[in-house]
Every structure is written in structure tokens, then in C-alpha cells.
Amino acid sequence: MSQGDVILDIRNVTKRFPGVTALDNVSFQVRRGEVHGLCGENGAGKSTLMKILSGVYPYGSYEGTIIYDGSELKLVERPIQRARELGIAIVYQELMLVPNMTVGENIFLGKEPVERGAIQWDRLYSEAGELLAKYGLNVSPRAPVRTLGVGKMQMVEIAKALSENAKVLILDEPTSALTEAEVDRLMEIIANLKRHNVTCIYITHKLEEFFRIADTITVLRDGKVVASQPVGHYTLEKLVGYMVGREMKERFPKRHRHIGDVVLSVEGLEALDPNNPTRRVLRGVSFDVRRGEILGIAGLMGSGRSELVNTLFGEFGRITRGTIRIEGQEVCIRSARDAMRYGLSLVPEDRKLQGLVLIQSILKNISLPNLDQFAGFMRIDEDAEVVAASKQAKSLAIKTPSLQARADSLSGGNQQKVVIAKWLLSNPKVLIMDDPTRGIDVGAKYEIYKLMDELASRGVAIILISSELEEVLGMSDRVMVMHQGRSMGTLDISEATQERVMAMATGLDEIKIV
């Protein structure tokens, strides 16, 4: 059990899906107790490899050998449970908790302590509490999961994964939905795990994170290993180069924008949470956005950014005060359908829950909000539909063998592209994007940025929300900052520094409207 020996030796692993080779002769080694970063573009095969390790794709459904802790890993019967028993734990890209159960219940789901057929609740909660404390996770075991923020849910997932004495912990894009503070917290937790000699395989598209915690980084491209080296071997540029196979000079594209008239203006908007009408989610928001402009909305998690855009889209808050004007005309938006009629489109925050019909084809997903474009008398022109959808799919470089493939066969990032594609096809006047690059690789991010710039240059007004402040600052012409459901003011990009925005977002600074 010395630190530094090889715990996981992956040898010539190949995994094929109909039409795609997700992993192509992959070999690399993971050392005990290290944090092993795994990176690559969307669809490079990262999640697929992790699903092999965790038994989702059992032994025999792939080629090659995996040596784990000195012997060959053969997950055949009840492979997922077997992997867990052997000490391989995984936190998936998407959160998988039961919202109506408590933290403790979730952690012990499927392995509740029982005595004569009855669950020992006290034991369950005390063990859950110990576990949470051991790794420094600051969550109450009796709190219902639905009351937690995404960050805490992530911690519960980790605790759940660790509850069986994991030797290897796999984290698949754990930070894509976390705020900066929560990311810091997660980094501490991982450092703590390392002290407990837990090996960590860490996947993320936020490459800076590798340089904070990884010991080794392996880069996958198109299912092949292109580099597997100690972290000191890489620089950020070099890493990006390995990932995308070419050099990337800048992170954000040049701007080609001509800002025009005001399209959407919001004044003094106040709204209640429709599920809990005593909670005020918006407490005075005013801003406007112009043709050809990108307006960034910054704020901490819970500041009401997503609530704001969902309310604008007619799908969330009960508006109690304030006005919304589109091209000068006051409008009343009661549903997504109304919003779309006024030329609004929304790329929602959560692609699986809100963005996609996972069991349907990519084609049907892209065309769903746009069927009016293809509907003739009593029938849909399916060929026109295919042409339009494949044009979008192509311009966003969605990686798939066919538009007929189901949305759930795509990698996370490519699913996000489908969501963007469907809204681009609707030709909006105002495109609202709620965290549009979540889980998207650097190369594709750049493509999406370019696309945003191009749309703006064609006169579309874009509202951008992002959990990454850098993205907001890099893309926006102006930045509106929110704090506790209020707009704290709007900064021109020339005066928006990280410090200034953070000060406003935490409520320390406010631009008074004169």
C-alpha cells in the first residue's frame, strides 16, 4: 500500500458504439493516491472510459484489459455493485440524488443499515454524520436534499461515493455547476481525500483546475490518448493544443458588433416564487438590451439570475410590479409560447431537465420549438426539417453519426450543442442564454462564442448568464450585476473588472440610478 504504485493500468481499451468508436486503443496508468486529471473535447470518450471503470459498460462489452490494484478488472455479474465493492466510486456528470429524501437516506440508499428487517435510522444518521465530518463536508445528514444548493448536493454525491471505503474516486465534471466559492471548497475536499490516500480521477473542462490539483494529466482526443504526463509537463496553452489538435491563440473572438436600438427593456421588475408565494425572488430589476449587443448578467448563485430570465420567458415568477417592453411596446408574457411570439428564445440552464427530450432523436429535439416553420396544411414538411436541422448541427459541429440518433446517446457537451441549435433555428430577436457553455470543451466554447458574436453582428440581442465570470467579462458589451434579486447596476465592459463586479455581486457596491 505504498503511495505511488500503479493502482489502475488501462491497456489497449477500445469501446465501440454503433457508428462511433468512443475509445480507440486507450492505454495509460494511474498511480495510487494521486489526482489524475482527464481532459479532452466533448465526445472524446472521457465519460465512456469512466463508465467502463464503474461497471456501466461491463467486461466483455469493450476490448482490452484493465489491471486494478494488482489483478485484472472483470466486472461481469452485477457489475455496478461489484465495482463499488472493489472500491471504485463515481460521481456522475449529472447529479443523481433523490430530492425528496434526506442527505443521510441518499448516502445509504441501497445499503441501509438493517436489523431484523427494520432500518436503523439512528445508526444511519450518525454514520452519515461521521462520514460527512471525516471528509470535512459541511452538510447536515437530516436535511432534505431538495433544500440544498447544487454545491452541497455535489458534496452529498461525494459522501455517497465514499461511503464504501472507495480507493478510487471518479469525479466527472463535478464543478460545471458550481460557483467559485464552491469550487474552492471542492478543491479542499479533494486535497483532504489525497491525505486519506484516495486516488482521484478528475474530469473537467475548466482547465485551470487541473493546475490547481492534478498530479498527472491524460489527454484524450477522438478516443485516443494523445498525452499522459505529470502536470509539470504542461502549460495551459500546451494542454489546449493537445486537446484540440491545433493551437488556440485567444479564448474569446474579436468583436464585430454594431449596437443599435433598445429591443428589450425591463423596469422595476418584481416577482414572487410561484411555488412559494411568500418568497420574493425578484426585488426590483431594471435593465435594457440593444440590438446587436451582448448583455452579461453576473451574480452569485441564488442572486436571481436564472429566476429573472425564466420570469422574462413567462415560465417562472409571478410578476407583481414592473414593466417589460419589447421594441418600445409593453408586453405581457404568460408562457414560453408568448415569449417566442415576441421573439425571445431561452437556452435553459439544465439541458437534461429543461432542454432536451432525451428519448427523442437529435432531429426532433432541434425542430421541436420550430415546427411552425415547417408546418404546412395538416402536415410537417419533414425534408425541410431535416435540411434546416442538419445545417444547424453542422455549424455547431455536433458530433454524431446521424441526426436520427437519440439525444441521450450524445456526450454531455454535444447535448448542450443540440439545445443551442434548437434555439438558434428559431431566429430570435433576443436570445437568452443561461450558462450556455456549461460542460463544453474549450474548442467548442470558442465556436459558440464566435457564433454569439456573429448573431450579435446580425442584430440579435443576447443576454448571457454564466457561472464563469471570465466568460461574462470576455463576451459582454455591458454587464448587469445582480444581488439578492435586485439589479445593482450595469457596467460598461471598459469599467467592469472582476473586483468591481464581485463587489457589486456581494452587495458592497451599487450604482445608484440618477
Place this chain on the structure above:
Amino acid sequence: MDILKTSETQTVNARSALMEDILTRLKSNFQTYAILFALGALWILFTILTNGAYMGPQNISNLFRQMTVTSFLAIGMVFVIVTGNIDLSVGRLAGFVSVVVAYFQANVWFRQIPDQPLLSAVLSVLIGLGVGLLWGVLQGYIIAFLGVPSFIVTLGSMFILSGAILLVTQGKTIPANQPIFSDIAQGYLPQTLGWAIGFIVLVALLLRSLNKIRRKRKYGLQPPNIGVELAGVIITSALVFGYIYWVNEYRGIQTPVFLLALTALVMSHLANNTRFGRYAYAIGGNREAARLSGVNIQRSIFLVFALMGLLCGIAGVVLASYVGYGTIAAGQGYELDAIASAILGGTSTLGGVGTISGALIGALIMSSLTTGLQMLNVAPAWQYVVKGAVLVLAVYADVYFKRSRQ
């Protein structure tokens, strides 16, 4: 359009492209073929056990006619289940429609418009469809706009309709056997008309294929393989002609089967090629995503239940004509047959998945079982047991194959 094609090289030889085309077709309709296969196996089994009597023209003719009432219900049930709902009232609603129609036949027409069989038949049909549609609209309104779960609303409605049937019939049997009306479910199309329909189907299929190819060309899309397309047309029309030939050996195409085929065509079109259908599938697949995509969920669900009501109206009229009277037991338990047919045909209880053609084959399997077991003199008690077991087995087989294909 490289994104639409799997093949890496353009120079794949024609044969493997053809194979691939066929394979993708087979795969995308895997469940339909599996269930067709099951149906074939069932028929062969019964034919052997009955020394060939099972496949006789008269028996086949009756078998298809027997399935029509539940088939109308099963078709509508596909939409209902696809949107993630359920309708338990369909059997009793069809039954209610049948007794109302019988009531008018026995008590009203005969006094108000005697000796006008055509007019009274037309009026009966209109009243039947109207009652069904109205009830569907009412249920749809309560479910979609007032937000009461469909399970509850239709369960309640099942009770209410049972009461209504008693009120209308006063516990007695009402005859509904005026000449033209009876033909709706008991009549046959003249043999020459039967053949003419066969030719119309053939021409329509050919035109449709040509149109498909022409339109794909127009948009610069990869046109379907002509051989495969043609094979599809030939197989389909061979089945249609075979069927026509066989039932003509008896007395011709059964009127209710013809009506069912027309209805099924319209409904298939609704499901696949209209916004209404697309929205229904999207709602069942992910309600939230559909809503955010601008789908008017309340309206869609309302329409689905209204349509279900209309189909119950049709089923009720056919039922009254088929049995020739309205009774207190009319339509009892039909909802279960309808649900079973839809599910046998591959409709997912989780919503978002299901086809009209599948439901029809499902209904055919149910009806084939009933007829076959009756011919073998199996006691009714065991007929239920066998049907139930087949349903569970079929779904298990589907689950099993899905798992092993992964």
C-alpha cells in the same frame, strides 16, 4: 450532408449500402417486427391445433371484425399513454354511446322518422360521435385545465358512465338493429369494390414513394434506396391483396375493418406528420422541455382527450351495430383490452413512445387469442389467464431484448 450518413467512404458498394438501409429500417422498427413475428407464430400454432380451420376465410373474417371495437379505443389510447396519461373510462364511454344510440333507434326514430333507415342511421352515427366527443371534451377540460390527474378523472367518469348506462337502459336490453345501421359493423363491401380498394392502395403507395424520392431530391437529401422502397411497396400491397383475396373468399371486406383502416391512417398521419402528434410525443418524453419549447401543454392534452372521446364515439356506434342492441354490460372491461393492446404494441407506460400500427397489431393479437382459444373450447376463465400471461410475457420479452441489445 455527411452528418446524415454513417459510411466513411462514398465508394461503398451498392450491396452493403442496401443491407445497411434494410438493417436500419429493421432496427428502428424492431419492436413492430418482433410483435408481427409473435402474431405469425400464434396463427401458425392455432392453425395446427385446429387442423387448419383457424385460417379459414370465415374465421379470419370474423377475427378481424371482432377486433375493431377495441382497436378504435386502442388507437386513441396510444395518444393518451404517450402523453403520460391514462384513460380508464373508454370502455364505459363506448358502452354509454352504444346504449344512447340504441335508445334513439328503439324509441325515437321509429316514432319521429319512420321508414327512413338511411336518415336514421346517419343521425344515430352523428349522435354517437357527438356524445363521445362531448364527454371527451369535458374530461379533457377537467384534466388539462383544472389539473386533476387523468387517472382520477377517468376512474370517476367510469363510475358515472356505469350509472348513466343503467339510467338509459333501465336495466333492460334495447334493440338497435335497423337495416342500414346494422351494416356499419355487420356489412361487407362488394367484392369488386374490395379489389378496387386494393388497387387504390397500390397506386397510393407507389405515388407516396415517388413523392418521397422527388422531395428528397428537391432538398438535396440522400434519397432512399429505390430497391428497398419498391420492396416495401410490394410487401405491403401483397399483404393487402392477400387479405382482400382471403376475405373475398368469404363475403368481402368487412365494413368495420374498412372504417378502422381509414381511421388508423388518419391517426397515424396525426401522430407522425403533424404538430399535434409531435407535441404529444414531446410532452410524454419531457414535459418541462416541451413547455420551454413553447408547446401549449394544456391545449395538447385537452385535444388528446377530446380525440379519445371521439374515438369512443366511433367505437360505441360500431359496438351498437355489431351486437345489435344496447345492454347494461356494454363496453365493460374494454378499457383493459385497449390498454393491453396499446402496450403489447410497444407503447411505453412511461410516456413518449408508441405507435398506432403497433396498437393495431396488439389488438389483433388479443383478438386472435380470443378466437383461437374459443375454437379450442378453452373455458373463459382460462382465456383470461392466458391473455394476462401473454401481456406480461410480451413486455418482459421486450425488456429482455432491449437489455441484451445494449
